[in-house]
Amino acid sequence: MNAYFRLNVEILFWLIIGPFQRQGPKVAEVFRQIVRIGVEGLPMSAMTALTVGLTLAMQASRKLTELGAGMYVPDMVSVSMMRELGPLMTSIIIIGRSGSAVTAELGTMRVSEEIEALRVMAIKPVKFLVVPRFIAMMIMGPLLTVFSNYFGLVGGWIVWKLIQGKGTAIYITRSLESATAGDLYSGLFKSAVFAWLVVTISCHVGLNVKGGAEGVGRATTRSVVLALVAVFISNATLTYLFF
Amino acid sequence: MTLDSDSSKSALHDRESKDVVIEVKDLVVRFGDRTILDGINFKVHKGDTMIIMGGSGCGKSTLLRQLIGSTVPDSGEIRLYGFDITRMSEKELDPLRKRFGMLFQSGALLQSLTIGENISLPLLENSKVDPAIVDLIVKMKLELVGLTGFENLKPAEISGGMKKRVALARALALDPDLLFSDEPTAGLDPVMTAVVDKLTCDLTRKLGMTAVVVTHDMTSAFRIGTYMIMLGSGPHQGKIIAEGTPEEIKKNPDPMLRQFINGEADGPIPLKLSQDDYFKHLLGSG
Ligand SMILES: Nc1ncnc2c1ncn2[C@@H]1O[C@H](COP(=O)(O)OP(=O)(O)O)[C@@H](O)[C@H]1O
Ligand SMILES: [Mg+2]
Numbered sequence: 001m002n003a004y005f006r007l008n009v010e011i012l013f014w015l016i017i018g019p020f021q022r023q024g025p026k027v028a029e030v031f032r033q034i035v036r037i038g039v040e041g042l043p044m045s046a047m048t049a050l051t052v053g054l055t056l057a058m059q060a061s062r063k064l065t066e067l068g069a070g071m072y073v074p075d076m077v078s079v080s081m082m083r084e085l086g087p088l089m090t091s092i093i094i095i096g097r098s099g100s101a102v103t104a105e106l107g108t109m110r111v112s113e114e115i116e117a118l119r120v121m122a123i124k125p126v127k128f129l130v131v132p133r134f135i136a137m138m139i140m141g142p143l144l145t146v147f148s149n150y151f152g153l154v155g156g157w158i159v160w161k162l163i164q165g166k167g168t169a170i171y172i173t174r175s176l177e178s179a180t181a182g183d184l185y186s187g188l189f190k191s192a193v194f195a196w197l198v199v200t201i202s203c204h205v206g207l208n209v210k211g212g213a214e215g216v217g218r219a220t221t222r223s224v225v226l227a228l229v230a231v232f233i234s235n236a237t238l239t240y241l242f243f
Numbered sequence: 244m245t246l247d248s249d250s251s252k253s254a255l256h257d258r259e260s261k262d263v264v265i266e267v268k269d270l271v272v273r274f275g276d277r278t279i280l281d282g283i284n285f286k287v288h289k290g291d292t293m294i295i296m297g298g299s300g301c302g303k304s305t306l307l308r309q310l311i312g313s314t315v316p317d318s319g320e321i322r323l324y325g326f327d328i329t330r331m332s333e334k335e336l337d338p339l340r341k342r343f344g345m346l347f348q349s350g351a352l353l354q355s356l357t358i359g360e361n362i363s364l365p366l367l368e369n370s371k372v373d374p375a376i377v378d379l380i381v382k383m384k385l386e387l388v389g390l391t392g393f394e395n396l397k398p399a400e401i402s403g404g405m406k407k408r409v410a411l412a413r414a415l416a417l418d419p420d421l422l423f424s425d426e427p428t429a430g431l432d433p434v435m436t437a438v439v440d441k442l443t444c445d446l447t448r449k450l451g452m453t454a455v456v457v458t459h460d461m462t463s464a465f466r467i468g469t470y471m472i473m474l475g476s477g478p479h480q481g482k483i484i485a486e487g488t489p490e491e492i493k494k495n496p497d498p499m500l501r502q503f504i505n506g507e508a509d510g511p512i513p514l515k516l517s518q519d520d521y522f523k524h525l526l527g528s529g
Contacts, residue, residue, distance in 0.1 A: 120311050122337040128368070
């Protein structure tokens with residue numbers, strides 16, 4: 001826990017102080033990580049959000065129609081995507097896809113002495129390996145969440161239009177009207193917190209792997225579990241604080 | 244060619260401490276309840292090539308790891324250029340680390356970078372060399388280890404012996420005052436071994452670099468060594484069982500040393516349990 005806290009401090013140090021010492025992060029490396037963490041994760045997040053939107057709309061339309069409130073399906077989909085499901089589902093995808101990959105990659109570097117070699121060359125592993133991944137994750141976490149929100153809305157629209165045969169225009173108007181900017185921002189704030197937790201946990205666990213290939217495997221599982229728990233707990237806490 | 248800016252200061256310091264570059268005093272390292280290094284003492288002087296010999300698993304790599312300040316010993320002192328590195332923080336160690344190169348037993352090349360990028364890494368991160376010149380230095384270093392033209396391959400695409408040579412090129416990238424290498428010639432053919440040995444000799448004898456080399460290869464050890472120590476194993480685990488100049492080592496009658504140098508299967512080096520113990524061990528009653 002102590003070491004995890006120190007990692008966070010060190011990341012902030014290199015982010016804030018680094019550029020003044022001409023030791024800022026390398027732009028090319030940040031972009032490489034953005035592509036790996038974010039862009040390559042887009043299809044998976046989009047698909048998840050789409051199916052979540054579909055399911056949500058189907059469930060909602062049955063219950064709401066029974067209650068005579070079938071008109072509120074778009075409101076339901078857009079608000080729950082933005083406030084809750086968009087950030088949460090996206091971060092689960094990021095944990096599974098990118099968090100585990102980061103842990104496995106850093107863990108392998110640790111057991112094959114690469115991290116030690118960096119330290120001996122007076123290169124700080126946190127500055128060199130963690131900071132680019134951190135920046136990439138902090139940018140791509142919220143960005144993927146925005147994409148997911150819209151794919152969720154598309155999922156809802158498919159049910160609305162193709163299954164129930166209702167109008168597209170009314171779906172768009174209703175879903176945009178019901179969700180406020182506050183809903184969007186609170187979701188984005190959540191997704192930034194989740195991104196922070198995921199990237200710091202997966203880097204921390206990866207950098208501290210012990211015991212060969214088997215250790216890397218165990219660490220990867222551990223990092224996924226820890227990140228999921230951290231995201232779920234912080235999600236509940238943030239929801240309690242904000243709403 | 245020295246890229247380091249405070250080399251004049253270091254030269255002054257070397258003279259003050261009578262040219263002792265490394266001084267190890269009563270070094271003890273334990274892993275759990277196993278004592279791997281047990282009271283090691285030695286000195287390495289400027290321009291020396293110190294050879295560390297010993298059977299597999301006797302603690303040679305562990306010793307090298309201590310010398311580069313990568314792990315902290317259980318007790319004892321390690322002085323590099325007069326500074327006790329066992330009491331220094333990571334931050335204090337960095338200026339010292341920029342003056343030495345380390346070749347890891349596994350090579351420890353960064354798998355995600357190409358060979359060229361691996362060699363340029365210390366240059367780009369730790370020196371103010373112009374990026375245009377970095378390319379040139381990378382080519383020169385690769386030429387030194389006989390790997391011209393391989394700069395765009397990834398470490399996964401080359402053989403073990405080639406990785407060793409790339410790792411050597413990387414260790415030499417900043418023209419270190421001090422080179423540590425862990426089995427630099429393991430996995431190399433005899434010709435390449437001779438090339439690497441000649442490189443080490445040139446750097447130490449002509450440019451005054453100091454080297455600490457772990458090796459099993461006796462031909463190579465006698466070719467490059469100016470001082471040799473042998474670590475014991477079994478009941479002698481963690482002790483230096485013989486040391487001296489190559490001439491002294493050649494004349495040393497110690498039977499364990501003779502067996503090791505001549506590469507004989509029979510001799511006093513403990514490899515197996517005694518007959519009785521072996522049966523007990525097999526039957527699980529020992
Ligand atoms: N991190 C570690 N944890 C526990 N034991 C270790 C560790 N590193 C090395 N050892 C043990 O220390 C001994 C010396 O290892 P090493 O220095 O790698 O030997 P070698 O002389 O072959 O280079 C071995 O018996 C090994 O099992
Ligand atoms: Mg070794």
